[in-house]
Amino acid sequence: MTFRTFLRHLREGTKNVFRNGWMSVASITSIIVSLFILGVFILLVLNVNQFADEADSQVQISAFLNSKVDQKSIQEVQTEIGNMPEVSRVTFVSRSQGLKDFKQKLGENGKDLLEGYTEATNPIPDTLKVEVIEPSTVPFVASKISALNNKYKAPPIYKVNYGKGTIEKLFKVTRAIRNIGFVFVIGLGIMAMFLISNTIRVTILARRREIGIMKLVGATNYFIRWPFFVEGALIGMIGSLVTVAVLYAGYHQLVQSVSQDITIPIHLISIQSIGLPLAGLIIGLGLIIGIWGSTVSIRKFLKV
């Protein structure tokens, strides 16, 4: 193919997009809708993932101690937990410190709630706070700590607690979002492809005569196909660029307002860190959908 012919194909393909007016608008819109939803889901999943990671690293084991345990046993238990290879840190939190922490955590709202509790009636037991190196070992370490009771006549540990279930729930939610998003995006993507292939079909029907003449005077199928290929790619390109722009503006706004509002304790992923790959993915998908849509519809018409 000569360069001049290539330019001709580009020109023809571009003309077709405008010539088809509303059909092109419909295809571009459907691409925008499906890619936009894809983008929103990707952002959602990424942020939930990050949130889960953050929460994960904060998981602690609390070993509540029986009230009648002597200081020596506490020391022993603490060293023994500290010697476990999975554990990174053990801290002793006394019951009075625990009450203070709890009061602070509840803040203003909890003032009335804890009012009646004094040092003597403090319901919070002494606690060993255990941090592990690898969050996935939490349940294992917790059961190991519980087993320490077996060594003593009077069990020093009253109860072992960790965020059992919360993490699992979070992952379940992430997975659900991911799956639903996947189904949505596939469905919308297919819809977009059909709309594009329909647009191209209208072009082809309108230009059937021209195509017939082209074939008659000996145009190769490639020569006939190229403008349609360009048309599909262009539709996909326009659709994905608009999507990227809308997503960028929307997410930028969201990040701004979230970071300004201190009552929302969530760190959103910054645009800088995900913008480029996400834009690349969306534009790439737009091109694939557009080109696929056009290629499929011409194939039927070009059979001699």
Next chain:
Amino acid sequence: MIEMQDVWKTYANGTHALQGVSVKIDRNEFVYLVGPSGAGKSTFMKLIYREEVPTKGQISVNGFNIGKLKPRKIPYVRRNIGVIFQDFRLLPKLTAYENVAFALEVIEAPKKIIKKRTMEVLDLVGLKSKANREPSQLSGGEQQRVAIARAIVNNPSVIIADEPTGNLDPETSWGIMQLLDEINFRGTTIVMATHNKDIVNTMRKRVIAIEQGNIVRDQLRGEYGYDF
């Protein structure tokens, strides 16, 4: 040049358009195809430019076995065959010049050659002065001349003409026939289906008559032979 051996063509709807046709057309011949409507004339010609494939039998055009031609080779065979229709089949939004040049653009000829060659053939068909007119601004005869110019611009060895004078008045028809005769004289084989008795009987050429999918007559300087 064109050779058919026991060619059958049955369409999907069960019509037997051709039933065992064998014929040989030599280089530089001028052949009229005559016969009633629906006898198989159009199929005969469509097989030559590979619009249709034979159900049975062999066709060779310019040494190509048309029935076994690979789809990607078809365009290259067609570049050597010019086709003219009763309804001209010009592109309405292009000028006469652009319509002719289109056939050269499609085969990616260099721009200089397109210009030179297009003006050459427009001159040959007598439309050099109307090169910039669109088909709607041209008479029927002039439109057919543009179509002929387009058909010959690639220097094909064969021209297939399906009732080229069917839509034209007698006087214009004679102009077109003189043009085709001139093209034939310059060395192009012409196969022309026609219902025009006067032309066939006056401009004597080889006549092949087809009826119900069979060749019923083949005369070197033949007559039309029908009353319709």
